[in-house]
Amino acid sequence: MDGNEATVVSLDTKPTSNWAPLPLTTVEMQKDCARFFKFSAKQTLTIAEKLYNSGFISYPRTETDRFPKNMDFKKLIQSQAQSQTWGQYAQMLLNDGSKFRQPREGSHDDKAHPPIHPVIFTSGESLNANERKLYEYVVRRFLGCCSKDATGLRTSLTLKWGTETFTTSGLIVKELNYLEVYIYNSWESSKSKIPEVQAGEKVTLTSAQLSTGKTSPPSPLTEPELIALMDINGIGTDATIAEHIEKIIERSYVTKEDQGRGKSKSKVLIPTELGYALAEGFGQIGFDSIPGAP
Template sequence: MKVLCVAEKPSIAKEVTNILSGGKSVRRNSPSKYNSNFDFKFDFPGHGVCDVTMTSVTGHINRTDFPAQYGWGKVPPGRLFELPIEVKIDKDKAAIHRNISTEARNSTYLMIWTDCDREGEAIGYEIFEAAQKGNRSISFNHVWRSHFSHLERNHILNAARNPTGLDMKVVDAVNCRQELDLRVGASFTRLLTDALRGQKNIPSPVSYGTCQFPALGFVVDRYKRVKSFKEEKFWYLQADVEKDGQTAHFNWTRGRFFDRLYVITLYQECMKNPHGKIDSVTKKPTSNYKPYPLTTVQLQKDCSTFYKMSAKATLDAAEKLYTGGWISYPRTETDKFPRAMNLKSIVETQTQDSRWGQFARELLDGGFSQPREGKNDDKSHPPIHPVKFQKLEAIKDDNQRKVYEYVVRRFLACCSTDAKGFQTVATLVWGNEIFKATGLEVSELNYLKVYTYRKWSSSETLPPFQQGESIPIKFSEVKEGKTGPPNHMTETELIALMDANGIGTDATIADHIDRIGARSYIQKVKKGGSEIIVPTELGIGLIEGFSSINFENNISLSKPSLRKRLEVLLKEVETGRRTKDQALKENVDLYRKAFVTTAENQAILINEYKKYQT
């Protein structure tokens, strides 16, 4: 019996082959020069030793598009919401399709080794269709679906021995999203391009995307808030006292006021009494909590903050570390480890490192603590974690080295305990006003010894105040300050906003940000030691144009509501609460109405765009 195995990437095919074959495989060329075939034998439970051919694809084989007769200029853009579409083999993937069909001719079973996420499931079905083209006897019942999240040997062997079937509900969700994105993207892109043709600095085409424009909307909204900001002066009180030669600075609990005269009046009342009273002193244990297990979105946010890496660069580096077998699958929403997972064995692999090896040994010598559990579990992959040890010096790529170190330190921190300390709070009553001073004493760093990205240290210690004691005011004043503008958008903030509003998925957010940059809707600008994101004239003009159109039922093409609704519906398709056709119809109807309104108000789009041209 022969089993045809197909992975999503050539690198995965090669790694899985090495494990299943025990290093004893024969490589053959295929019609695609990038996708080799590997022949070997493997003992599948219930089937015995089988002949196996492992090959690969490079992402989707098929592409969804409109037939040629509905090309640009051949039909009104609005008709694209209803015209038929076709799914065909991508011409760049024809050799891959042919290889799968050929290798399937003498195969009894097809085993899918694509990534265990939504896209991977859909690619798996495309592989099944390609295999059927060469062998009609391979039915849906002859398809095995492997489930794996990293390339550790025993994990891969377990995946090979315990396959399931393809989940067609997940495939339907992907097909629904692909069709909607095609219809909406093509119709609006053609409309915008035609409407703005002839205006200054207009690229061709002017592309619209259901994720890209809400993301751009966040950037424009922040940019406008910064530009329209007007600073205001405010005033507040400060009081210092001294005891045993030590000065303590007390902060006013009222915060600040924008009425100087009012604050001066309160201050004058306080000044009638040269002494204040220590109303209370409390000292209690406090903790600095260790981080949750690592998700894709958090990885992107943290690498942007700590390393100034773009989301795309972060995921590209993580993907290479995964295919190299060093970390687990880097696209996951899960922030809690399965209770049955042997985390200590992973900790043990890191004891040999010169930087964090001693910390790992301390965890194994009694310092280990079960990681915190978040609320998210995508049921496909565990949180991102190291799979095997690798010396940093051996990782030549700078981004990969940074991501690997971060993943390891984050994992070890998760397996440690919270940092401990004591917080002292003293309350001072002076006149009719209340002031507070706070001190922190850190007693145990714990996870912070390895998680060097977060700082928590002892702050100003307080004198030995006694409750009820009267104490002279050493120094006081009415202080003046000014409100500051909001900060420009950073990539870390944009990722967080997109994630919170359901714009894209953990696996696609980076691509959407990269795309609006490539389309010249945003630009990244160095400011001080950081990098900010600002809209271009084109970007702000487009968003302001859409924002000025009065859509029905609070529909917005620059806000997240429509895309967020789509993500909700796709989840319902995956769980069977809604069919693909139902979800598609609801979304197509909403976007069609928005399209009609936009077409009727093209003059508004043009006029708003012109306002921002120099």
């Protein structure tokens, strides 16, 4: 390297957004509840169906991620304004026209049921702890859908030191918007501030460190990851994915085990010897080479 001076190649600041969520589908609900609450896919559906049968939320088995054109969002939001927890935010959406927005539209519509959303308000007194968690999640997701995206400024800085080029970036969050109510996502300003410099300017480096490392094998799948892969590859439907996962655990093809510690702790699916044997057996049968085979 050439001394301890580097040259600023570029400094670029652009507006950026953290998008509000799409209307809620069964698969997204299952993935989120596994991540946020450690619910299994089957447990999530069981709880959601109880809330539906009690009249608190809409039908929980749906692939639709766009609301009907005639949906009365203001009426649904108004019913949530009485909450001691998120009521103030709901009222703000009603009072401030600049904060409310029509929910984004996804590309899926099963033509049978709308996205999952709260139907009436409940304080949760008649619900158990897990039911309250899921109901609150559905409400906050719905209010988030009716809110504007979070906005910020993303700055990218590129330096050249000798023959090497280095790039870093920083974020300044300007407006949280939907993140004020959808507490399950986080988006924070960078702790280290990007210095105010100009292209071509020389800067003095105070320290440099060379690190070594190695690649690691992929971690076992978590249930949210498996649900996402099944959805992408068309394995099961919103109504049967949970049953498929429960069945391979029940039949001891995989086991569900804890991985990590503290906040990073998660449950992963570990194939058993029986599971490996089954997969290898299917591979040797050669279904891929059989015309018309699934």
